Amino acid sequence: MKDVRVRFAPSPTGYLHIGGLRTALYNYLFARNNGGKFVLRIEDTDQTRFVEGAIENLIKALHWSGVKYDEGVFVEDGKVVQRGEYGPYIQSERLDIYRKYVDELIDKGHAYYCFCSKERLDSLREEQKIKGLVPKYDGFCRNIPLDEAKERIAKGEEYVVRLKLPHDYDIKFHDMVRGDIVINTDDIDDQVLLKSDGFPTYHMAVVVDDHLMEISHIVRGEEWLPSTPKHVYLYEAFGWEKPTYVHLPTVLNKDRKKLSKRQGDVSVEDFKAKGYLPEGLVNYLALVGWSPEDNQEILSMEDLVEKFSFERVSKTGGIFDKDKLDWVNSHYIRTSPVERITELAIPYLIDAELIDEKFAEENPNWLNLMVKTVQESLDIVGEISEKVEFLFKDSVDIEEEDALEIIKGEHVSTVLDAIVDELNTVEQVDEDYAKGFMKLIQKATGVKGKNLFMPARVALTGMAHGPEFVNVLVLLGKENIIKRIKYVKEKYI
Numbered sequence: 001m002k003d004v005r006v007r008f009a010p011s012p013t014g015y016l017h018i019g020g021l022r023t024a025l026y027n028y029l030f031a032r033n034n035g036g037k038f039v040l041r042i043e044d045t046d047q048t049r050f051v052e053g054a055i056e057n058l059i060k061a062l063h064w065s066g067v068k069y070d071e072g073v074f075v076e077d078g079k080v081v082q083r084g085e086y087g088p089y090i091q092s093e094r095l096d097i098y099r100k101y102v103d104e105l106i107d108k109g110h111a112y113y114c115f116c117s118k119e120r121l122d123s124l125r126e127e128q129k130i131k132g133l134v135p136k137y138d139g140f141c142r143n144i145p146l147d148e149a150k151e152r153i154a155k156g157e158e159y160v161v162r163l164k165l166p167h168d169y170d171i172k173f174h175d176m177v178r179g180d181i182v183i184n185t186d187d188i189d190d191q192v193l194l195k196s197d198g199f200p201t202y203h204m205a206v207v208v209d210d211h212l213m214e215i216s217h218i219v220r221g222e223e224w225l226p227s228t229p230k231h232v233y234l235y236e237a238f239g240w241e242k243p244t245y246v247h248l249p250t251v252l253n254k255d256r257k258k259l260s261k262r263q264g265d266v267s268v269e270d271f272k273a274k275g276y277l278p279e280g281l282v283n284y285l286a287l288v289g290w291s292p293e294d295n296q297e298i299l300s301m302e303d304l305v306e307k308f309s310f311e312r313v314s315k316t317g318g319i320f321d322k323d324k325l326d327w328v329n330s331h332y333i334r335t336s337p338v339e340r341i342t343e344l345a346i347p348y349l350i351d352a353e354l355i356d357e358k359f360a361e362e363n364p365n366w367l368n369l370m371v372k373t374v375q376e377s378l379d380i381v382g383e384i385s386e387k388v389e390f391l392f393k394d395s396v397d398i399e400e401e402d403a404l405e406i407i408k409g410e411h412v413s414t415v416l417d418a419i420v421d422e423l424n425t426v427e428q429v430d431e432d433y434a435k436g437f438m439k440l441i442q443k444a445t446g447v448k449g450k451n452l453f454m455p456a457r458v459a460l461t462g463m464a465h466g467p468e469f470v471n472v473l474v475l476l477g478k479e480n481i482i483k484r485i486k487y488v489k490e491k492y493i
């Protein structure tokens with residue numbers, strides 16, 4: 001087999017769609033799994049879609065996700081740079097190359113100049129629509145002699161270059177997911193290859209680049225499948241060896257519609273901002289349209305590299321299930337070092353005005369203990385504020401039915417008074433003291449078990465169930481515990 005070389009070739013439209021990240025990921029896994037190279041190429045030939053900073057954003061998102069490539073476009077010290085022997089890797093810097101190959105096609109009779117005006121093409125399309133036909137160029141300029149076309153160009157007439165497809169010819173190719181595909185040229189348009197602004201179209205540029213960059217496998221979303229016959233024909237027209245095609249099922253939402261920005265989060269940046277971990281997002285995305293033979297669901301990048309194969313990519317769309325994503329992500333939160341989650345959590349806590357930067361700097365241990373206390377219950381880091389909000393108040397209200405019942409129970413006053421009395425004998429609540437604390441209250445009151453613990457928990461947290469109580473005691477500290485008990489006694493008992 002030829003050396004494996006794959007590429008991810010996004011158009012810099014401003015953000016990285018999670019479907020795009022999955023395409024990049026599968027390319028990466030395949031390259032790693034086969035000792036190949038993975039290239040990042042930027043396809044920016046549609047200048048009307050140019051977005052400032054889009055290349056940098058895209059690369060940042062890829063970098064965050066841990067999907068690494070070997071060659072192509074990188075950002076170093078905030079600047080876009082290119083590395084590799086097949087550059088440039090940004091299509092707008094390759095215009096001369098495309099021009100040369102367009103000329104070659106014209107010379108070989110596989111392409112022709114077309115002078116049709118926008119008005120003519122619009123009315124042609126309109127007419128075809130009325131007749132119920134699929135809109136298609138009618139070949140008006142196909143037979144203009146080359147000399148005549150060149151004269152018209154010399155006189156300054158605007159033109160495009162179109163692919164000259166033969167009539168009734170079967171274009172055949174094999175797709176690793178879809179199998180053998182045959183399309184007749186009568187069902188395809190004479191595709192524009194070079195636009196009037198001198199830029200190639202996607203179809204021209206993608207074929208030239210994939211060939212010159214020696215790409216062995218084209219791994220991309222199935223939305224590009226209808227374009228593939230045109231590309232295959234171009235390889236034939238040039239006499240180039242065809243790559244292997246792999247078209248991936250679209251990432252769909254639960255209604256089986258394409259995930260679109262209108263329905264909410266679709267960009268990698270959105271998921272990052274919500275507090276998903278890169279390992280969680282990548283692990284889950286790998287499973288959207290693919291599964292390993294053993295159906296294992298928690299997979300590190302190393303596991304994915306080892307187990308990934310195109311044979312197990314499904315033909316039907318992959319459903320993006322947010323609940324499952326959350327479940328996978330919660331695994332990575334749970335198993336991360338607490339310091340990492342704390343660092344990620346701090347901006348959310350500041351945003352929610354629970355803490356400020358100074359507090360974060362001065363209380364690293366307290367914050368780590370707090371995060372450790374709720375870490376198990378987080379699906380995403382962004383949930384941290386709602387989980388720990390109760391710690392930042394002087395008092396908590398009791399709203400849950402079962403909690404209200406507990407606080408109205410027997411011995412509650414005795415227990416709460418004993419807690420205050422006991423606390424008044426110490427300076428502060430450290431971890432060791434907190435561990436033995438309820439034992440002291442038991443001794444002082446003779447109350448045991450549920451009757452001892454539940455009122456204490458409800459009075460301090462407002463909830464009948466919740467995080468590790470010893471940690472809550474340490475986190476709240478002496479003064480706050482006393483304040484809370486005072487409030488609860490006045491309001492509920």
Ligand code: GLU
Binds near residue numbers: 206219220
């Ligand atoms: N530039 C195309 C995109 O934006 C790439 C399609 C391909 O991989 O051929 O997705």
